[in-house]
Amino acid sequence: MKIAHDDLNRLKSDADTEYLRYSKMDLRIDMARGIPSPQQIDLSMALLDVPLGNDYLSEDGTDSRNYGGQQGLLEARRLFSTLVGVPEDQIVVGGNSSLALMYECLAQAWRYGTPDSPRAWSQEPGGISFICVVPGYDRHFAMCEDFGIRMISVPMLDDGPDMELVKRLVVSDSSIKGIWCVPKYSNPTSTTYSKAVVETLASMPAAARDFRIFWDNAYVVHPLVEVDDSLENIYTQAVRHGHSNRPLIFASTSKMTLPGAGIAELAGSKDNTAWWLKAAALRSVGPDKVNQLRQVRFLRSPEKIKELMEQHRQLLLPKFERVHEVFNRRLGTFGVAQWTRPRGGYFVSLEVLPGTAKRVVELAAQAGVKFATPGSCFPYGIDERDYQLRIAPSYPDILQLTTALEVISVCVAKAAFDHLSAVASVE
Amino acid sequence: MKIAHDDLNRLKSDADTEYLRYSKMDLRIDMARGIPSPQQIDLSMALLDVPLGNDYLSEDGTDSRNYGGQQGLLEARRLFSTLVGVPEDQIVVGGNSSLALMYECLAQAWRYGTPDSPRAWSQEPGGISFICVVPGYDRHFAMCEDFGIRMISVPMLDDGPDMELVKRLVVSDSSIKGIWCVPKYSNPTSTTYSKAVVETLASMPAAARDFRIFWDNAYVVHPLVEVDDSLENIYTQAVRHGHSNRPLIFASTSKMTLPGAGIAELAGSKDNTAWWLKAAALRSVGPDKVNQLRQVRFLRSPEKIKELMEQHRQLLLPKFERVHEVFNRRLGTFGVAQWTRPRGGYFVSLEVLPGTAKRVVELAAQAGVKFATPGSCFPYGIDERDYQLRIAPSYPDILQLTTALEVISVCVAKAAFDHLSAVASVE
Missing domain, CATH: 3.40.640.10 (Type I PLP-dependent aspartate aminotransferase-like (Major domain))
Incomplete structure (x- = not known):
C-alpha cells in the first residue's frame, strides 16, 4: 500500500481529530471475550425452571x-x-x-x-x-x-x-x-x-x-x-x-x-x-x-437444538454484520486492515497494519474500549508481526457495539497513519 | 478371650447353620459406601424446583x-x-x-x-x-x-x-x-x-x-x-x-x-x-x-440448615441404632468384635477378631451382602492386623439393613469361631 505524502498527513490529522472526539466521550466498553449476551441467555430461561x-x-x-x-x-x-x-x-x-x-x-x-x-x-x-x-x-x-x-x-x-x-x-x-x-x-x-x-x-x-x-x-x-x-x-x-x-x-x-x-x-x-x-x-x-x-x-433433540441455535443466530447475525459494515465504511478504502466475515462461531479476526496491533489496543483502551489482547491468538502471546486482533461482538448491545467498532476503526487508522508517517519521515 | 473347647465347637456349628440359612435367601444388598438414602434426598426436593x-x-x-x-x-x-x-x-x-x-x-x-x-x-x-x-x-x-x-x-x-x-x-x-x-x-x-x-x-x-x-x-x-x-x-x-x-x-x-x-x-x-x-x-x-x-x-441460613440436618438425623438415627442393636444382640456376648457408636457422620467402625476381616467380607459377599472393602481404611489398602471394617448404614431401608446386619454378624461370628477353632486345633 502506498499513500501519497499529503494524503497521509491529512488522513493522520483526521484520525487524530476523530480519536480525540471519542476519547472525550468517557466510554467504558469491555468486549474482550466471546460471551453470549443476556438476550441470548434469555432464550434458555425455561431451562432454569425445568420441573424435576x-x-x-x-x-x-x-x-x-x-x-x-x-x-x-x-x-x-x-x-x-x-x-x-x-x-x-x-x-x-x-x-x-x-x-x-x-x-x-x-x-x-x-x-x-x-x-x-x-x-x-x-x-x-x-x-x-x-x-x-x-x-x-x-x-x-x-x-x-x-x-x-x-x-x-x-x-x-x-x-x-x-x-x-x-x-x-x-x-x-x-x-x-x-x-x-x-x-x-x-x-x-x-x-x-x-x-x-x-x-x-x-x-x-x-x-x-x-x-x-x-x-x-x-x-x-x-x-x-x-x-x-x-x-x-x-x-x-x-x-x-x-x-x-x-x-x-x-x-x-x-x-x-x-x-x-x-x-x-x-x-x-x-x-x-x-x-x-x-x-x-x-x-x-x-x-x-x-x-x-x-x-x-x-x-430434547437435534431438531430442537437447531431451532434454538437459529434464535441465537438471529441475535448474533446483526452484530457480526455491523462489524463488517463499520470496518468497511471506516477502513475499507485505505487498505490498512482486513477482517474475516465469519460463517459461524463467535469471532472476527482483524488484521491491521503489521507493527500496529499493540498500539491499536492501547489507543482503544485509552479511549475506554477494551476489546482484545495483542498476541493472545498466538503461542506465548507473541504475535511477531504485531498485526492480528480478535473481535468478539456477541456481548454488547448493538449501539454499544457500534460505538466500540467506530473507536476501534479510528484507532486502527490512527495507528496505521502514525506508523506510515513515522516510516515516511525516516525514509 | 478364651472360649472352652466344647463351647467353641457348638458356637461354630451354630454359626455354620445360621450362615447356611442366610446363604439360601438369595440376598442382594450393597451398602459399601456412605450414600444418603432416597428419603434423605427427598428432604431437598424443593431445591430441584427453586424458581430462578x-x-x-x-x-x-x-x-x-x-x-x-x-x-x-x-x-x-x-x-x-x-x-x-x-x-x-x-x-x-x-x-x-x-x-x-x-x-x-x-x-x-x-x-x-x-x-x-x-x-x-x-x-x-x-x-x-x-x-x-x-x-x-x-x-x-x-x-x-x-x-x-x-x-x-x-x-x-x-x-x-x-x-x-x-x-x-x-x-x-x-x-x-x-x-x-x-x-x-x-x-x-x-x-x-x-x-x-x-x-x-x-x-x-x-x-x-x-x-x-x-x-x-x-x-x-x-x-x-x-x-x-x-x-x-x-x-x-x-x-x-x-x-x-x-x-x-x-x-x-x-x-x-x-x-x-x-x-x-x-x-x-x-x-x-x-x-x-x-x-x-x-x-x-x-x-x-x-x-x-x-x-x-x-x-438460606445456618438456622435453616440446622433444621434440615435435624430431619436427616431423624432418618439416620434409627439405622445407626439398629447397627448397635443387632451387633450387640448377635456379637455382644462373645467378645469377638467391637464397634463404634457414632455421635455423627456416616459410618460405624467395626473391629473383628484380628486375622478375620477379609474372611468376614468374603463370607458376607458370598451370602449376597456387599458391605465393606477390607483394608480400605488404611494406606495402600493394607490392614496389617486384618481386623477393621467400615459399616455404612445410611442407604438401605431399615428392613434390608437389619437383614444385612444379621448376615454381617453371623459372618463375623463364623469367621471368628472358624479362626479360633483352627488355632485351637494347632495348639
Whole structure:
C-alpha cells in the first residue's frame, strides 16, 4: 500500500481529530471475550425452571440426585452422540466446562501417559511438543505453556491448518504428541476444516504412536450463515485409518443454553473414555447429573437444538454484520486492515497494519474500549508481526457495539497513519 | 478371650447353620459406601424446583447464568463462611465435589508447590510424605498413592490423631508436607478432634515450611446426637499461631441437599485462595453459579440448615441404632468384635477378631451382602492386623439393613469361631 505524502498527513490529522472526539466521550466498553449476551441467555430461561421434582430418574432408572454415574446420564450421552457422531457409550458427560475436560486429558497424559504412550508425557526425555494452529485459541496455548509443552505454530489456511506442514512435522518429530484444533468456525478465523483436511489429520502417519488430536468442537451447531457448514467426522475417519485413539472430541452446551451452567462432553475411542474414567474416579464423586437431566429435557433433540441455535443466530447475525459494515465504511478504502466475515462461531479476526496491533489496543483502551489482547491468538502471546486482533461482538448491545467498532476503526487508522508517517519521515 | 473347647465347637456349628440359612435367601444388598438414602434426598426436593427464572442475579449483580466468577457467588461464600468460620472473601465455592477441590489442591502443589514451597512437591528430592490418620478415608489415601506420596500412618485416638506422634514426625521430617484430617465425626471412627488437638495441629512446629493440613470437614453439620459436637476453628488457631497458610478447609452441601448436585468450598488464608484461583483460571470458565444460587436460596441460613440436618438425623438415627442393636444382640456376648457408636457422620467402625476381616467380607459377599472393602481404611489398602471394617448404614431401608446386619454378624461370628477353632486345633 502506498499513500501519497499529503494524503497521509491529512488522513493522520483526521484520525487524530476523530480519536480525540471519542476519547472525550468517557466510554467504558469491555468486549474482550466471546460471551453470549443476556438476550441470548434469555432464550434458555425455561431451562432454569425445568420441573424435576417428580421426575428425577434417568431413563435407565439412575437417581440423578445421588452420587455416582461418572460417565454421565445415558440421555445426555445420547444427545451429544447426535452432535459429535460418536456412539453414546464412548461419550463421557461432565460438568459445565469442556475446558476442564481438555485440561484433565492433558494433565492425565502428563502424569500417566495415554493408553498408547510408552511413558508419561512428563517423563519424555527432551520434553514434548504440540502443534498450535495460528491464529488460535489463547486458552489452549495457555495450557501448553503452563505444562511446559513446546508449541509449534502452523498457519491456518482457508480450509484448515496447513496440512503439508503438519504432515511433515508430525511424521518426523516424535516429540509432537498433539495438535489443538477448533475444527468448525474456528476461534478466531471462523474456518471450518475441509473434508480433505480432516481425513489427512485422521490418516497421516505420526512419529509418536500416542499422537492426539484435541478436537475442540466448541461451535458444533453455531452457524451465522443460513446453512450450517458440514464437518467431516474425525472419529469415523480415525477408525477407518486405524487411528481410533487419535481424536479426543470436546463439545459443550455452554453456548447453547447457559454459559456458566452448561454440560460438556468428551468423546472418543473406548480406550480413551475408559482411560479418562479411571482417573476421574480418583478425583470426583461423579458429575452433576441433575443438571444433565435439566439440559436434556430442555434441549430434547437435534431438531430442537437447531431451532434454538437459529434464535441465537438471529441475535448474533446483526452484530457480526455491523462489524463488517463499520470496518468497511471506516477502513475499507485505505487498505490498512482486513477482517474475516465469519460463517459461524463467535469471532472476527482483524488484521491491521503489521507493527500496529499493540498500539491499536492501547489507543482503544485509552479511549475506554477494551476489546482484545495483542498476541493472545498466538503461542506465548507473541504475535511477531504485531498485526492480528480478535473481535468478539456477541456481548454488547448493538449501539454499544457500534460505538466500540467506530473507536476501534479510528484507532486502527490512527495507528496505521502514525506508523506510515513515522516510516515516511525516516525514509 | 478364651472360649472352652466344647463351647467353641457348638458356637461354630451354630454359626455354620445360621450362615447356611442366610446363604439360601438369595440376598442382594450393597451398602459399601456412605450414600444418603432416597428419603434423605427427598428432604431437598424443593431445591430441584427453586424458581430462578425471574431472579438469576446474585446480590452483587452478577448474572449467575453467564461465564466467570471463578471464586463463586458472594451469597454462597457467605453461607459457607458461617459453617467453616473463615471470612467470605477467603472462600472459594466450586462445583459439586469437595473431593475435586482436594485433588486440585494436591495436584497444584504437586506441579507448582504451595505459596510457601521452595519448589514443586513433585520436585522434592527424595519425594514427599503425608500423615494419614488410621483408620481413615480411602479416597484421601488413594490420592496419595496415585501421586506417589509416601503415607505415614498415625493412629486415631479418642480425641483425634495421636498428637505426640504427629508432633514428633512433623518437626523432624521435612519430607512431610501434609496431613489428611476429617476433624468432625471422622470417617470411619466418628471422632471429633478435641480443642487441644486442633490447637496443637495449628501451632506445632513443622520441619517443612509448606506443611498443609487438608481439613476435610465433610460432616460439619451432621450430628447423630441431639447436641452437635463443637469443633475448634482450625483457621483462627492457625492465624493465632502464625501459621495462617497451614489449613486448607473443605466442606460441601452434598450430604445436606443432593449428593450428586451439591456445591463445595475451599477456605483458607488469602494466599491459599489466591493460589488456587490463579491455577483455576487455566482450566475452567468458572463454576456453575446457577446451582450455587439454587443451593443458597434453598438452604438460606445456618438456622435453616440446622433444621434440615435435624430431619436427616431423624432418618439416620434409627439405622445407626439398629447397627448397635443387632451387633450387640448377635456379637455382644462373645467378645469377638467391637464397634463404634457414632455421635455423627456416616459410618460405624467395626473391629473383628484380628486375622478375620477379609474372611468376614468374603463370607458376607458370598451370602449376597456387599458391605465393606477390607483394608480400605488404611494406606495402600493394607490392614496389617486384618481386623477393621467400615459399616455404612445410611442407604438401605431399615428392613434390608437389619437383614444385612444379621448376615454381617453371623459372618463375623463364623469367621471368628472358624479362626479360633483352627488355632485351637494347632495348639
